[in-house]
Amino acid sequence: MNNHEWAARGNAVFIGTYNRFPAAMVRGSGCRLWDADGREYLDFLAGIAVCSLGHCHPAVTEAIRRQAGALVHVSNLFHTQPQIELAELLVKNSFADRVFMGNSGAEANEAAIKLARIHSGPGKFEIISLSGSFHGRTLATVAATGQPKFHQGFEPLPQGFIHAEFGDPASIEALITPQTCAILCEPLQGESGVRPLEAEYLRAIRSLCDHHGLLLIFDEVQTGLGRTGTLFAHEQLGVTPDIMTLAKALGNGLPIGAMLTTEKIAASLVVGTHASTFGGNPVAAAAAVEVLKIMLADGFLASVQKKSRYFIGRLQEVAARYPQWATGVRGRGLLLGLLLTEKGVAQGMEIVEQMFAQGALINFAGNRVLRFVPPLIVSEAEIDALVAKLCQVFDQLA
CATH class of the missing domain: 3.90.1150.10 (Aspartate Aminotransferase, domain 1)
Structure with a gap:
């Protein structure tokens, strides 16, 4: 045909x-x-x-074939070798101590949003993101996205998402209230026209989070995994987040996403608070392990x-x-x-x-x-x- x-x-x-x-x-x-x-x-x-x-890629293809011939799915009621190896690699090569796996960038960002809210406690639910941002297509991540064209037709959107002016730390600070729990941003905005956030700007955002007791979430769905020349984009900018999301390149074509954070923050998600049926699927995780090994090679x-x-x-x-x-x-x-x-x-x-x-x-x-x-x-x-x-x-x- x-x-x-x-x-x-x-x-x-x-x-x-x-x-x-x-x-x-x-x-x-x-x-x-x-x-x-x-x-x-x-x-x-x-x-x-x-x-x-x-x-x-031959090595990734072989990893997929090998895992598909051994085990495709058992659910997260059980441990699987590829998922554990992937989480170990992510933790070893990042700021994070703990990992949650889903199937996409939107799911990773949903997990980050839920974690920010539950960790921050009752009454603190607002998340500030930036104009021009893009965080996914689910209702919550659409609401977090700072582009009105993605909102049209889906109102009323979930509450608690506020958009600050791009490039202006004062615009962010003016929006912080007692209900604010986190600031969410991409180190480089891809969908709105390849707009880098400069190191000074990100340092100012980090300072605002530290001063007001907020979590800093970096959406590295597009910028992560070597895309900007370091494994994660924030590494070259000298600013470390509290939570980071990954997807896209992680499986080199297979659907997989990850949300990474510290031990202290991760402790707020306990059994039953969040889950993903296919998250960290053995075949996708096996592909991602090979991807990371290749990217981390000298x-x-x-x-x-x-x-x-x-x-x-x-x-x-x-x-x-x-x-x-x-x-x-x-x-x-x-x-x-x-x-x-x-x-x-x-x-x-x-x-x-x-x-x-x-x-x-x-x-x-x-x-x-x-x-x-x-x-x-x-x-x-x-x-x-x-x-x-x-x-x-x-x-x-x-």
Whole structure:
């Protein structure tokens, strides 16, 4: 069957929540995808920052096969080896002492929200997040998300979520009340246009939490697991949270999420207060163990930093060559955005569609930037190929 036939079948049965490209992807390897028509694509989306080791990484694939042949599921009424090994790796390589596992970033953030409320005690339930933030699609995480477009049609939203102005610590402090229990933020906002939170700003947020007795929650669902050049983005910013959430890259394509915290805070969740039927599923956990082992190997994160510098340089060349389209680059590691001019913004989706026609996958984020989140194994040659396609599109649209 070809792309058109698969799309027709899908459109006949799915609820229309996605605006899909006219391609049915059937195979992947490294930074490449192939559709049902046999067309090849250079993937600089990585499943939206998920397949950070590329598609069908041999070691991850083997770990999945091996575990699927031994044990797929038994529920969290029992211990399983992959889940324990994964939790040990996360604790050993982070600030945290304890881990809760779910299936997605939204679930990890839900767990963090519940933990912040129960730990803070009666009457303290408000959580402050930032304008432009994105924390998930469940009702609570939608309410925490600081983008009104995601709220529309779902009101009334759960109470207790307040949004402060991005980049302004005074805006946060003005919103703190006796009911406030936590501040929730991403070290770098991906969905609203690749907006980094500077170290000074995060230090100010940490200080506010310490002064007012609040918990600091870092949503590292998109920035975590090597994406910004360190295992976790906050490591390079000198600010440590009380709670951290992970997902996306953790399973390199299999659904898994995690919420990490300290021993003292974790003690507030006792038997019966929270659960997840599939959380830490043995197959997903086995994949995640392999992912972490690869990322923690000598030289891996240094290679991400090196490729980041190279990619930033190439994108800066594009901005200099096409000032009518782009003004600069922002982001960290291999979570980068090419800032567009007004002309570029007006044709942002057209640029993405033309890149798709050229066989390259990117997206338009925050109505402001072209976002690039390639697999962390991307080569300089593949970066050059992506840049060449982007230049070709700009030349065509000129």
